[in-house]
Amino acid sequence: MKDLVVIGGGVAGLVTASVAGQLGLDVALLERESRLGGDCLHYGCVPSKTLLRSAAVAQLMRRGGDFGLPAHEPAVDLAAVNDRLRSVIDTLQAHDDPERFRSYGVDVRFGAARFVNSGEVRVKGEALRARRFVIATGSRPQVPMIPGLAEAGYLTNETVFGLRELPPRLVVVGAGPVGLELAQAFARLGSRVTVVEAAPEVLPREDARLAAELRGALAREGVRFHLGARLERVDREVDGVTLQLNEGEDHRPVSADRILVATGRVPAVEGLGLEAAGVAHDRRGIAVDARLRTDQHHIYACGDVTGMHPYTHMAEYQAGIVIANAVFRMPKRADYRVVPRVTYTDPELAQVGLTPAEALERHPDARVLEYPFAELDRGIIDGDTDGRIRLVVRRGRILGASILGAHAGELIHEIVVAMQARVRLGTISAAVHAYPTLAQIHRRAANTLYGEQLFRPGTRRVVRWLQRLIP
Incomplete structure (x- = not known):
């Protein structure tokens, strides 16, 4: 019988497991993938900000004249840019080395975990029972059901950082933070970028005036926008793909070499056996109270899987709330009054x-x-x-x-x-x-x-x- 089983090796799970292990609890950390670090390290914050940094340097080279220096149009080798990106991930991966967590007393195991009942999970055919559980499985890209999209092929944040050649024409579907960040990065690296968004404006959650100013800044760098545009279907062509857009009364085709889908994320709950555990959830995520307990009070959830504030810094904060409640048995409640968020464009x-x-x-x-x-x-x-x-x-x-x-x-x-x-x-x-x-x-x-x-x-x-x- 374990004291604690943590499912998910991203930020929330790592923080919870490492603290509990160092405090002497018998802890198991279960991760579906073959490495720790989660979406943030491998597909999210780290690679996207690394790519944005390279793109910012390329743009600064073009702006040499603004500083009394020669302007220079960089010859961008995306393979080299992504090699640097990979080296940054590898450097930070050292912090998430499984042996480091094992040295804290954490039993790290790789494989998909599934609840058998509210007190037991199975991973690779082996049963693990525990007094308490923490679900921290994060989220995954949400891909809209658009006719022809799957057949034409598309990129998400999980695949875009593996590109070795710069797409001459890139269409980004979605004008949220991820869509705008990657649109600007690829535009600065040399792609002709078009953003397609069903909403009438970019970043609908943000201050409308500043969001419009940001859109203007990106447009001045060559990013094109189709706002209030519904993507009806995608057709594969000999030389790329064509996206058929419905913009009110207008039906407009947009051609591209690659499509990047950035239309949001959904909680990663598939295959967890939450029904067997009696854990309530819906498409928005696992339902938790202010102490991050599910309706099974010995089972907690934190991070993106809860559907609340899907940021790495919030996952780390929520892990602290779980530690207070599940480890120290102190009734601490999460406070979401002051939560910052940032779109890392320029x-x-x-x-x-x-x-x-x-x-x-x-x-x-x-x-x-x-x-x-x-x-x-x-x-x-x-x-x-x-x-x-x-x-x-x-x-x-x-x-x-x-x-x-x-x-x-x-x-x-x-x-x-x-x-x-x-x-x-x-x-x-x-x-x-x-x-x-x-x-x-x-x-x-x-x-x-x-x-x-x-x-x-x-x-x-x-x-x-x-x-x-x-x-």
Whole structure:
């Protein structure tokens, strides 16, 4: 009888198993694939950001003239780019070496796990019983049922990083974070990229104004967009594929050499035997309470498989909640009040808390404070003037922030900490921010509110009166 069986060797499962093992519990970690690390390491965050970095360097070479240097059009060898990508994964894979976890006392096994009942799983024909279980199997790409798509062939995030030749024409289906990141990366590396999206705008969850500005930035780099377009079918041709789009009254064919599907993800629950375990789930994922317990309270779930906040940082956070409850037996509840998210395009788009539209709908008296990177000294120095911050405040409290700009994913964390600690806006305004830094944009945005108050007519009258009253 094990103390704990963890199913899934991604971030959530690794964090849970390693802590439990080091605390002396009898732990088994079961992973379907033949390696640990999960989607983030092998198909998601790590390879996509590595590819984006190479693409950013290629774009910077083209921009040499902006910095008084010769511009240069790079000769891109995608095989070499992806060789570097693979080396980055291999370097980070060392942190997820099975022997490392075995040294913590974790019984690492590879093979598909399936519940026999609520207290037992089988892997490769062997039964494992445990007092508690953690399901952390992540998610997989969602592929729409489009006539001809399977026959024509398509890429997902699980296969695109294995390409050895750059597609001359690439169609990306989906304008969410993954779709836009890979669209920009391939466009900068030299593909002619077209994005097809059924929604009327890109990134529908984000601040609509900043999402539109980001779309404009990508369009200036040559990415073409078909928004509000329904993909009706795909036809294989002698020299590639043709996607038949329905754009309202227009029926438009779009030709491509390869198709990349980035239409979202679905929880990976197939084959787990959740029915036998009595664990409730649906297409959105495994249902859990605030302590991340399923309806079988000795079985927990965390990470993408729950369908909530599908980010690596959230999987790590939820693993901590599971450890508190399943290992230390402390009734700790997850708090999703302050969860940042980032789209790692250039410029980046980062969000925490309420968007301006969400805030104004709930609180009509909320204020939206803005400051553009084009008026920030460091933005001008670096030649990164696209975008702005939009800070949502109400009665001195920060309700949310949207940042479109260089290093937005780094900048958002000052607001994350402020919101988590319930810091008032005046504290950010009063804090000394080093010059010249991009982080000054927080103080500048806050000061737009205090500037209005400082320079209004009543304040000016008080100042004149004080000058006469006090010699």
